[in-house]
Amino acid sequence: MAVREKTIGVLGGTGAQGKGLAIRWARAGLKVVIGSRSAERAQQAAEEIAGVAGGDVTGQDNAGAAAAADIVLLALPWDGHAETLTSLRAELAGKIVIDCVNPLGFDKQGPYALPVPEGSAAQQAEQLLPDSRVTAAFHHVSAVTLADLSVDHVDLDVLVLGDDREATDVVRELADVIPGVRGVYGGRLRNAHQVEAFTANLIAVNRRYKAHAGLRITDI
Amino acid sequence: MAVREKTIGVLGGTGAQGKGLAIRWARAGLKVVIGSRSAERAQQAAEEIAGVAGGDVTGQDNAGAAAAADIVLLALPWDGHAETLTSLRAELAGKIVIDCVNPLGFDKQGPYALPVPEGSAAQQAEQLLPDSRVTAAFHHVSAVTLADLSVDHVDLDVLVLGDDREATDVVRELADVIPGVRGVYGGRLRNAHQVEAFTANLIAVNRRYKAHAGLRITDI
Numbered sequence: 083m084a085v086r087e088k089t090i091g092v093l094g095g096t097g098a099q100g101k102g103l104a105i106r107w108a109r110a111g112l113k114v115v116i117g118s119r120s121a122e123r124a125q126q127a128a129e130e131i132a133g134v135a136g137g138d139v140t141g142q143d144n145a146g147a148a149a150a151a152d153i154v155l156l157a158l159p160w161d162g163h164a165e166t167l168t169s170l171r172a173e174l175a176g177k178i179v180i181d182c183v184n185p186l187g188f189d190k191q192g193p194y195a196l197p198v199p200e201g202s203a204a205q206q207a208e209q210l211l212p213d214s215r216v217t218a219a220f221h222h223v224s225a226v227t228l229a230d231l232s233v234d235h236v237d238l239d240v241l242v243l244g245d246d247r248e249a250t251d252v253v254r255e256l257a258d259v260i261p262g263v264r265g266v267y268g269g270r271l272r273n274a275h276q277v278e279a280f281t282a283n284l285i286a287v288n289r290r291y292k293a294h295a296g297l298r299i300t301d302i
Numbered sequence: 303m304a305v306r307e308k309t310i311g312v313l314g315g316t317g318a319q320g321k322g323l324a325i326r327w328a329r330a331g332l333k334v335v336i337g338s339r340s341a342e343r344a345q346q347a348a349e350e351i352a353g354v355a356g357g358d359v360t361g362q363d364n365a366g367a368a369a370a371a372d373i374v375l376l377a378l379p380w381d382g383h384a385e386t387l388t389s390l391r392a393e394l395a396g397k398i399v400i401d402c403v404n405p406l407g408f409d410k411q412g413p414y415a416l417p418v419p420e421g422s423a424a425q426q427a428e429q430l431l432p433d434s435r436v437t438a439a440f441h442h443v444s445a446v447t448l449a450d451l452s453v454d455h456v457d458l459d460v461l462v463l464g465d466d467r468e469a470t471d472v473v474r475e476l477a478d479v480i481p482g483v484r485g486v487y488g489g490r491l492r493n494a495h496q497v498e499a500f501t502a503n504l505i506a507v508n509r510r511y512k513a514h515a516g517l518r519i520t521d522i
Contacts, residue, residue: 194492224521237520241503269506272414277503279496283461284519286489291522298518299504300457301444302511 085255086112091151093117093144093158093166096127099182100157102228103220103260108137109231110259115140117147134231148173153180153256155220156207160185160196163203167210175213178249180256181274182220184281192286195279204243204274217244217253218274219265221281224294228260235261238296241268241277266299305475306332311371313337313364313378313386316347319402320377322448323440323480328357329451330479335360337367354451368393373400373476375440376427380405380416383423387430395433398469400476401494402440404501412506415499424463424494437464437473438494439485441501444514448480455481458516461488461497486519 090107092100095116108114108131116131116139118124124141132139141147148154148170158166160183167174183203185196200206204218219242227233240257242265244250254265268277287295310327312320315336328334328351336351336359338344344361352359361367368374368390378386380403387394403423405416420426424438439462447453460477462485464470474485488497507515 191490195496266507267510269503270411273499273502273506276415276496276499279493280500282493283489283497286493287486287519287522290487293521295522296520298520299507300516300518301513302507302515
């Protein structure tokens with residue numbers, strides 16, 4: 083699968099994480115469809131992204147974006163994740179789906195991982211989308227860094243998890259199109275919880291060191 | 303606290319992870335006391351480590367090593383972790399304790415994180431050692447790389463977690479004495495689970511890429 087010829091749907095693409103990735107994919111020449119609950123807000127975000135990055139960026143409601151895309155990134159809020167996916171089962175059938183959702187809570191001591199009955203957001207997606215090829219990736223990206231195209235080398239490895247080798251290879255390619263980024267296979271979907279939850283640790287690092295921290299995997 | 307003048311106890315120091323760290327600390331000139339259930343096996347491991355690394359390395363049973371040390375690394379098997387710590391509460395009182403235990407299971411699909419009622423091995427240690435200053439660190443070290451002193455630059459950030467700022471600073475120093483290694487604050491102890499569990503992902507990386515993978519944190 084030549085990933086650069088595919089249409090990428092970014093559900094929840096009006097949020098910072100989805101928007102940041104959409105900017106990079108649009109800049110790399112991929113066709114991007116932003117999804118949101120509101121088609122109007124999706125279209126506004128698409129115009130904004132196209133203004134920054136150029137390229138072919140359009141907006142639709144989540145169902146329309148899911149139907150229009152070959153590969154779909156779920157950049158949804160954790161609150162409502164299950165309901166949204168349940169409603170999109172048909173549109174997402176047969177497609178590679180990438181869950182990048184980090185179920186986190188915040189209190190006065192900072193961030194912490196929320197318990198997820200299915201084990202992780204990605205495993206919840208897998209259960210709710212039995213006709214899709216569910217992977218997990220792009221959890222640790224810095225939205226600020228992605229959105230800033232003056233950063234021409236994003237210093238980050240994207241861990242890609244999943245049980246479908248071909249699907250994880252495609253998602254790794256989708257990471258590799260962002261300059262500086264490397265897609266790295268990171269294990270089976272049952273090991274997604276700790277990758278999602280690790281975002282809480284990176285937020286703690288960011289607060290302590292005043293940084294936009296990411297990960298690199300050494301020795302590979 | 304000048305960490306180089308301290309005595310480091312390594313409980314479970316006959317295992318690969320403890321032995322690898324002991325080799326590096328002994329080489330750096332720190333006094334090391336290996337602990338094991340059997341004083342005899344601890345002494346054998348101490349001789350072996352001193353033979354490789356030089357320095358002042360001795361061996362005792364776990365209680366003796368805990369009592370003799372200023373700072374204590376728990377490199378124990380997860381099976382028996384709770385029982386061992388319960389028996390060492392007095393010896394570990396008032397000390398900085400570092401839990402590096404990764405509660406993992408293995409089946410035909412590879413490694414996975416075991417559920418821990420207290421949240422993580424480190425939080426279990428915190429509950430069982432209320433008189434100690436419990437931190438979590440050194441989860442992702444490659445025992446093979448540490449034990450090989452021909453590797454003169456270990457490409458690794460050690461995430462140090464804990465709620466006691468002074469204690470995490472000391473443990474970061476203890477990471478920094480290993481050439482190439484950097485100790486990085488990684489959040490509060492309640493966020494230790496995902497750091498422990500992430501070892502399953504690194505094992506998956508190692509299998510896929512034939513590597514001894516570690517982590518680096520970017521932008522700090």
